[in-house]
Amino acid sequence: MASSSGPMTGPATAPSGSGPGRLTRWGKLLSRELTTVAITMFGLLAITFLIARVIPIDPVLAVVGDNARPDVYDAARLALGLDKPLWQQFAMYVGKVFTGDLGTSILTAQPVISDIKRVFPATLELATLGTLVGITFGIPLGVLAAVYQGRWPDQLARFIGLFGYSIPIFWLGLMGLLLFYAKLGWVSGPGRISIAYQDFVMPVTGVILLDAAMQGEWDAFWNALSHLVLPSAVLGMFSLAYISRMTRSFMITELQQQYVIAARVKGMSEARVIWRHALRNALVPLTTVIALSYANLLEGSVLTETIFAWPGLGRYITNGLLNADMNAVLGGTLVVGAIFIGVNLFADILGRIFDPRTR
Amino acid sequence: MSNWTAYLTTDAPASRRQARLGQAWRQWLALKQNPLAIAGLIIVVSLLLIAAFAPLIAPFDPLAQNLDRRLMPPSTLNFFGTDSLGRDIFSRIVYGARVTLFIVLLVVISVGPLGLLIGATSGYLGGWVDRALMRLTDVFLAFPRLVLALAFVAALGPGLENAVIAIAFTAWPPYARVARAETLVIRNADYIAAVRLQGASSWRIVLRHIVPMCLPSLIVRTTLDMAGIILTAAGLGFLGLGAQPPMPEWGAMISAGREQIFDQWWVATFPGLAICVVALGFNLLGDGLRDVMDAK
Numbered sequence: 001m002a003s004s005s006g007p008m009t010g011p012a013t014a015p016s017g018s019g020p021g022r023l024t025r026w027g028k029l030l031s032r033e034l035t036t037v038a039i040t041m042f043g044l045l046a047i048t049f050l051i052a053r054v055i056p057i058d059p060v061l062a063v064v065g066d067n068a069r070p071d072v073y074d075a076a077r078l079a080l081g082l083d084k085p086l087w088q089q090f091a092m093y094v095g096k097v098f099t100g101d102l103g104t105s106i107l108t109a110q111p112v113i114s115d116i117k118r119v120f121p122a123t124l125e126l127a128t129l130g131t132l133v134g135i136t137f138g139i140p141l142g143v144l145a146a147v148y149q150g151r152w153p154d155q156l157a158r159f160i161g162l163f164g165y166s167i168p169i170f171w172l173g174l175m176g177l178l179l180f181y182a183k184l185g186w187v188s189g190p191g192r193i194s195i196a197y198q199d200f201v202m203p204v205t206g207v208i209l210l211d212a213a214m215q216g217e218w219d220a221f222w223n224a225l226s227h228l229v230l231p232s233a234v235l236g237m238f239s240l241a242y243i244s245r246m247t248r249s250f251m252i253t254e255l256q257q258q259y260v261i262a263a264r265v266k267g268m269s270e271a272r273v274i275w276r277h278a279l280r281n282a283l284v285p286l287t288t289v290i291a292l293s294y295a296n297l298l299e300g301s302v303l304t305e306t307i308f309a310w311p312g313l314g315r316y317i318t319n320g321l322l323n324a325d326m327n328a329v330l331g332g333t334l335v336v337g338a339i340f341i342g343v344n345l346f347a348d349i350l351g352r353i354f355d356p357r358t359r
Numbered sequence: 360m361s362n363w364t365a366y367l368t369t370d371a372p373a374s375r376r377q378a379r380l381g382q383a384w385r386q387w388l389a390l391k392q393n394p395l396a397i398a399g400l401i402i403v404v405s406l407l408l409i410a411a412f413a414p415l416i417a418p419f420d421p422l423a424q425n426l427d428r429r430l431m432p433p434s435t436l437n438f439f440g441t442d443s444l445g446r447d448i449f450s451r452i453v454y455g456a457r458v459t460l461f462i463v464l465l466v467v468i469s470v471g472p473l474g475l476l477i478g479a480t481s482g483y484l485g486g487w488v489d490r491a492l493m494r495l496t497d498v499f500l501a502f503p504r505l506v507l508a509l510a511f512v513a514a515l516g517p518g519l520e521n522a523v524i525a526i527a528f529t530a531w532p533p534y535a536r537v538a539r540a541e542t543l544v545i546r547n548a549d550y551i552a553a554v555r556l557q558g559a560s561s562w563r564i565v566l567r568h569i570v571p572m573c574l575p576s577l578i579v580r581t582t583l584d585m586a587g588i589i590l591t592a593a594g595l596g597f598l599g600l601g602a603q604p605p606m607p608e609w610g611a612m613i614s615a616g617r618e619q620i621f622d623q624w625w626v627a628t629f630p631g632l633a634i635c636v637v638a639l640g641f642n643l644l645g646d647g648l649r650d651v652m653d654a655k
Contacts, residue, residue: 043498055514166638171631299503
């Protein structure tokens with residue numbers, strides 16, 4: 001971490017005033033952030049456009065599939081505006097995306113946007129639980145590694161970190177199924193919920209745990225949870241590796257600060273110094289890390305969902321890929337990219353709010 | 360102390376080559392102190408050797424089908440068992456090392472120089488060039504890597520070469536970032552000012568004086584990135600978008616063993632172990648190199 005200056009050495013330049021000066025500074029910051037986001041979004045659209053229209057030999061075939069009738073083909077060609085110059089096609093594409101039109105999926109014959117709305121909660125559920133796993137185990141592990149630097153908790157954290165970065169997530173999922181589902185029978189197998197419980201839960205939010213809890217279907221709730229444990233643990237392994245490594249490095253920085261010495265000199269218990277004082281300051285940069293790892297899990301979910309037959313966004317994209325359903329693939333890609341940008345922005349703002357030095 | 364050691368450890372190197380070799384020697388001594396890094400080095404060297412001597416190591420032809428002996432468990436004849444077409448899994452893993460190495464090398468060869476050049480140019484020239492190039496890297500970094508690679512393969516069509524292109528296309532921005540950060544430090548150094556006063560062009564300064572200085576951190580970055588490249592390639596292979604059958608690619612082999620995972624566990628397990636070991640090797644080596652080469 002580059003910011004080695006602790007909270008004791010406050011900023012000398014930033015005026016600590018309030019009122020209009022502070023507001024304009026926030027306004028400026030916000031407008032700068034929003035410009036960045038706008039440019040990035042534009043680039044995102046440009047790349048997906050490039051993939052959709054420029055790279056394929058025949059973009060029409062990519063959209064309608066190989067077996068389309070000639071009249072369907074011609075209609076699609078006109079709808080894509082392929083008779084117009086490239087910049088006009090791009091303008092049309094951007095316009096369509098902003099009105100929520102991502103085209104129609106060949107596979108489901110539904111608008112891609114409504115498909116994504118349907119499958120997204122499943123991914124959200126998985127990624128949220130995965131991040132929770134990462135936070136619950138990653139932060140304590142990172143703290144212990146920093147406190148016992150060079151001793152066995154540190155080695156353990158290092159090993160887990162390296163392991164998390166070296167293991168193919170789809171293979172870990174398969175091995176998990178083999179061990180915990182087939183051999184030990186501790187968890188349920190692939191899918192979100194067993195067929196027996198499928199009709200008990202009405203989709204309201206789409207997040208099956210929430211729906212089941214709200215409707216008081218506790219058997220269904222526990223069943224869904226036992227389906228969820230393994231995929232979210234596999235995903236959580238990823239964010240655990242990342243979060244514990246970053247926690248360790250932030251905590252090492254914090255533990256060298258003078259306020260830590262001051263707290264110890266005051267006679268405060270070591271546990272209090274570590275968990276209440278140092279960790280609290282380390283949590284500021286950690287919010288950014290957690291937000292980023294959350295976004296990264298969207299990527300991990302592509303492979304995990306395939307293994308666990310999880311009907312989420314990742315499987316939607318891969319299914320589209322395997323069936324040459326270009327609109328579905330690109331719509332999914334665009335949504336994932338947009339979420340990534342959104343989370344990045346959110347993490348930035350969160351970091352600024354929590355860190356008084358950047359206000 | 361032998362002549363060689365004296366030559367390498369002298370305080371007053373007589374030539375540029377001697378200074379360079381001396382530095383490499385000191386870095387090697389430092390690396391030797393780190394057992395994990397050496398373990399990583401051994402794994403990586405083994406991968407190279409296995410790939411080079413695959414026909415000598417593998418007991419069977421990796422493509423030879425033997426339907427009488429399909430799905431045999433691991434034994435002294437077939438160390439890792441056989442797959443659903445009766446092919447020897449151990450031999451396929453050995454040959455798979457070639458595929459993995461091929462992917463990794465192609466990606467690195469295409470991505471390293473590109474990222475280096477973009478980053479160094481961006482950092483040295485500054486101004487609108489810098490802003491434009493860095494926005495471009497932002498856009499690429501805004502995508503999760505695998506998802507973007509997936510979209511590219513979707514447009515290009517599945518295949519090993521296309522997978523390499525897709526990975527390369529998504530892998531360069533971090534390299535550009537690293538090179539730019541290094542350049543920003545270097546560009547204000549006195550020796551760059553001296554070269555500039557001698558009338559050297561921007562191109563010459565970037566290519567001859569800045570790029571070489573960025574190399575160490577880029578080598579570290581590359582080694583650490585290898586694991587990511589291997590995992591992405593395996594993921595593409597697993598989804599059926601990378602190497603096509605019957606090529607023995609580790610990710611595709613796991614995918615092939617997926618249906619039998621509960622009954623014939625060995626089909627999917629061993630290729631995955633191979634990926635783990637190799638990725639771990641690159642990660643360990645990269646970690647060690649980082650400590651040695653740029654002590655920042």
